[in-house]
Amino acid sequence: MHKVVVLGSRFGGSATAYWLHKLFARHELDVTIVDQWPMMTYRPAMVMAAAGHPQIADQWHINMAKKYEQAGFHFIRDTIFKIDPASQQVILTGHPPLAYDTLFVATGSDPGWATIEGLGPQRSGVCEDYLARNTGYAVHNPIHHIVIGIGCLHQSPYDPIQLQASLDVPGFEVGFLLDAWLSQHNRRKGTSITVLTPAGVPGESLGSISQEFLLKELKRRDIHLITHAQYERVTREAIVLKNQVTLEADRMIWVPPYPGSQLLRLSGLDDGYGWMPTDEYCRHERWPNIYAVGDVNRSALPKLGHIAMLQARTAVHAFWAERKHKTSRPYHPYILHVLWLGNGRGIFTLSDTLYGGKRQWVNVGRMAAASKSVFNWSYRIFAGWMPIMP
Template identity: 25%
Template sequence: MVVSPARNLAAMTHILILGAGFAAVTAARELRRLQPQARITLVAPKPEFVYLPSLIWIPTHLRQGGGLIRPLQPFLQRHRLEFHQAQVSGLADGGRTVLTDRGELKNDALLIATGGRFIRKLPGIEHALTLCEGIAAAEAIRDRLTAMRSGRIAFGFGGNPQEPAAMRGGPMFELLFGVETMLRQQQRREAFTLTFFNPATEPGKRLGDKAVGKILAAMARRRIATHLGHKLVSFSAQGVTTEGGQIDADLILFMPGLTGPQWAENSGLPLSPGGFIQADAYCRVPTAERVFIAGDAGSFPGPDWLPKQAHMAELQARAAAQNLHLALQGHAPTAQPRPELMCIIDTLDSGIMVYRSPQRSMVFPANRLFHWSKKAFEKRYLASLNK
């Protein structure tokens, strides 16, 4: 049998994908479809996928942490992917070498999907619990709530001053409404004071003007106090200090703003003012050859409301994978991810659907169907990892 030079070259091509989250999984599927003969390796600390959107349900006992973890072995086998268990520490040779705590990895093309990290610079931030840090953090919140018989709980989120869109406010709205619903269901609501704080006067503005109004109205109906428009100063065991005063709290639940991964500082790649790896409209790192990026690690052109969420990460991953495939063939990129925000703000027993694109912004009233849809999507997505 005679193997063509093109087929032989494709078989020798080694593509590295950094990460094991939504963007990495989506990119792996797309690249295997486009590059059936290539060697594709995922690099991540563990060969497992954690369904982060459902962390909101751990503190309210709707989910257990173990139920949100899926081993990646079936996915890796199904798509003929290799796995290198390691922590990325940097890049060299313009991205052709990935530095890890378990050796160097060479590649012909690189797709970065490691996610970002939280900015933990405010004094006393150790007194706050951050939901999206993972299952352990969500379980710690659950345990604190379970132990409390009464008290004051402060909920809030911050941003990145250098990159306003680099925030994760949606999960904090969901945690706030979910905890309030749980306390009512447990007939404990009257024993608690809930306060939502944010340095912006219109928190969640990137969801759209209509969404902000509906969210604040929902807080008022649920007798949730608000402390808005004041810069955060510090946290302590007694509560939250802002330039507008003190919020007394026995428990602080806070989501800091996002920045890029720590290893980006040792990558030689261009960084945005907010600390993310710079990308162009094609999810390509403009100063590096055959280096692409998707998800929270990157800074992308687009509207100021461009979300840091799983849905947008998947759209970026598909475009990045398609353009990486074209680059390996010597062609210019053509795929651009459409800017789109799509989320359900869950309240434990209902949900508000929010959609935004450059052309329209829509908010659908609270409906139990949205809550059940969110649960159904989780089940379907986790099942897909075996396909």
């Protein structure tokens, strides 16, 4: 049987497994998924946990391993050390080498804590459950200055699309949610909120309509914005920028820099910047039996779960087409994103302007916020394998 290995089991890996299950009969493939965690931390819910609701962090662990086993796939819980493309093996730390005929890599980016002097997970964050939980508890204490730091995206300068921020939307989302939560607790007046982004605008990938709305909304709600932020160093109480501006912070919340993947670097599979270079079918430029899905892929811009799901669809359809002597459609990205604004409101964006298109559909209000809640809950109920997949 053709051996398929999927590395990573969050948005990208889970959607890859879904399409393998959907497009192939059970006897055609021997599928193994590897991740260090059998339970997926559902990151979009972590913004709510960080904004004063720490208990939420433990409610958004989704049992992916169970889903795979039900589908007849194997799941290995282990840490992946290296991929050897020449011998077609994945080197794991606690299991024998895992052979593959076709490999899907969906291991995301490493958090770049070490890329800024003094920065580390002890400075607090939102991207993983433990970080969001700690932040969610910490904001219950009196605070004067909350600073939300968004890290840089370390990408190749040769990429046709250039973004400055690792991922800015959750940073702004936490800012809006905290503003609403502190107001509800009559604490907003004594607490300033500042968002730092390396980009020139908030919502850098969303398109001009959403960006203008976000600018106005930040102003209306007295959330300070510093764009083009370049970080010099971070201390326990402050963030120092390269232009010598120092921002005092008795509570920082970081979306760390994204420096790509050490696993890819070690395996000689990256583009020199830690990302997998692929063609328009998400297939490695040099190794045609290796696909990259989601954040780890050079072309996954911005680094969003929705983009990871689109790439999983593209990659597995390309693999299917190759096996069945058919054709499939290349990766055709668009942004579909909802940012919660607090108080039951949200901003929904459907846009392709980042990729040279003209489409921008933006809706602000309760329906937008509700659509994100519905998506999140159905993702949880169906463990990522939803009746309608992007």
